[in-house]
Amino acid sequence: MPNNTVHVKVETKDPNLGTELEDIIGSVEGFGVQRADDTRRADLLIFELGDDTEKDFQIINSLLDVDAIGEVFYTSRHSDPAVLVQAMRTGGKEFFSQPIKEQEVRKALENFRERKNKTRIKEPGNIGQIIELIGSKGGVGTTTIAVNLAVSLAEMKGAHSVALVDRNMLFGEVPFFLEIRPNYHWGEITKNISRLDSTFLMNILSKHHSGVYVLPSPASLNGHDPATPEIMEHLLGLMQRMFDFVVIDGGQSLDDTSLRMLQMSDIVLLISILSLPCLSNTKKLLKSFHNLGYPSKERIKVIINRHLKNPEISLKDSEAAIDKEIFWAIPNDYRRTLSAINQGKSLSESASKAPITKSLRELGYALTKGGENQEKKGWRFLKRS
Template identity: 50%
Template sequence: MLDIKKRVKIDTKDQSLKRKFEYIVNSTGGFEIQPDDDKKPADLLIFELGTDTDHDFHVLQASLQSGTVNDVFLTSEKSDQDLLLQSIRIGAKEFFPQPIKDDEVKQALKKFREGAESGKRLKLGRLINVMGSKGGVGTTTIAVNLAVSLAGITGDNSVALVDMNIATGEIPLFLDIKPGYHWGEISKNITRLDSTFIMNVLSKHSSGIYLFSSPGTPGHEAVSPEAVERLLNIMRRMFDFVVVDCGQRLDKNSQKIHQISDTVLLTAILTVPCIANAKKIFKIYDFWGYPSKGKVKVVVNRYVKNSQLTLRDAEETFGQSILWSFPNDFQTTLAAINQGKPLTVIAPKEEITQSFKKFAATFIDRDQRTTKEERSLFKRWFS
């Protein structure tokens, strides 16, 4: 079988930098450097951004769209967030701040040569979709504290939290965090994204989870279900768990999220309107042809013993057992929300916090119960 090498074109303003890239490419193996006057399409362009970045990005986008180059690695003396975001938008695969590091470039080249993310056959992470039966039942509270509790068991870098409430996402408030990016900014170019770029635009919380926030404003409704699926599937290859706060959405994007989820947690409280609404959602699932009995599990929030409506009443209505019930501790939960902190920080010993920890443990395989050092995603994914 012929050993077909990837064709690489190097375009830098600085000749010494070009020679350095040439040395790294040649020493990596599996590549051939394309001469400057060769007009054939290149598999990879390594390009140095100059002072007129708007012009450079325009040229790069045109080259990608025309097929002159298939993929782009970028480098620049600057490495601010705006430049990174522009790089993401045009579909660059890698970004190397200067001075470049030989090992980082070589690692990226090897990954590209082996087929981007297909080179590592990692088990897909578990996608948990938290869905509200109606507004005000604590969907975001459950999504946030489940994610934090999972991270507390599995260690840093193993859990991601995605806010799919387009215009009303509140997760940053629950965690007192100001994200630099949201998924609406990169979703239009999602087909060209990889795990490296996504990791660069996620916001890390002190609990160890990574947040991908929602746009928080109208105008991103046109994001396609295919883009949402692509984003979440990439994240499943990056994290052991991806927890999605789907809010009360029942649109095409929500349908796609439901289809690819491993588990859907339909959140309810024991009131007649809420149970009636949840039953309607089950009918919608039937209309979608969704296998609700297997993947959809009902969790009850703010559960009070000896209430008029019982867990058994709800189970008879839904035709399935209640997976979990969280005790009613409105005061503690409200304090956590108002302070922008998870329950594990506000009230680590309270019953509500312990309930979340026990619930999270039901999702963890025995071999995942390891220390933070053993479970570092960066060591596992980027090594």
């Protein structure tokens, strides 16, 4: 399709209706149908509502919310006035009752084009950043930082759209940290990879009230197919198109699939604490990354968690030991982190003004564009406690 073509995605419950709509779209100049497996952002989605309209509207709302689609037109077998009202409230610019009328659809597409020309509807969104967190040891606070970093990115001024992916395959804990009760998890994706597009993914993600969209891991093994490197690439590629930030709690795993994630990550946060074994692991990990050839040095940022005021090993000595600059240090606060976990709340909710929360908020800033200057000045400038 040429560059200025309007990409339209059609999602219907009835395949015949889908073909009918696609034929009409294909016959209007300047419009092209986006194939089901094309994960690029659609300028327009034509969506057939099913029986569970509440769930459908929720998904579409989320897609519009994160700007994963430009506009939406609805169609439904039932033209119930309440559904119509809800469709208009949920961003619907058009509603086609069924059987659909070709002229009506054509007219709606022309109107879309006019709106697009007038208002210059946003160009396909930028590609989001993938931030992966790896613990140099279990229990160093990888999940705590991943969860609270995701929340701080979502709560930042000029709100970003943020997804949080739990890669701890067996003992994923993110739902506890955020007190969400997910209906779906990773397993659904590996099982249905051919159906994976933004609508399908939105259906699987659980939205936390901070605005973070969570992809939890399965609560048990239960015969779920493991995510292959190819599945991972497909999934992260899609998520990058849908969200400004994709934060991954990578835990400690370094299998082939995790390596693919590392390869795709824009930033890898290596979480450590100021203990000799942990610093030694950090050094070994940095060496492995160097040998692998990725992630490149600039993309890796070492974070010291549980930092005490007068540590036995100073940040400066640690930098010398691992032969790399330390990007950030997060203060030690066992009481507040544990209480937040036990309440299922983010630190921003449970201890909004605490130094640890401030540090995690500032980490969010430092990792976004606006924080580039701070980043250059390093930890000394930031007076991290």
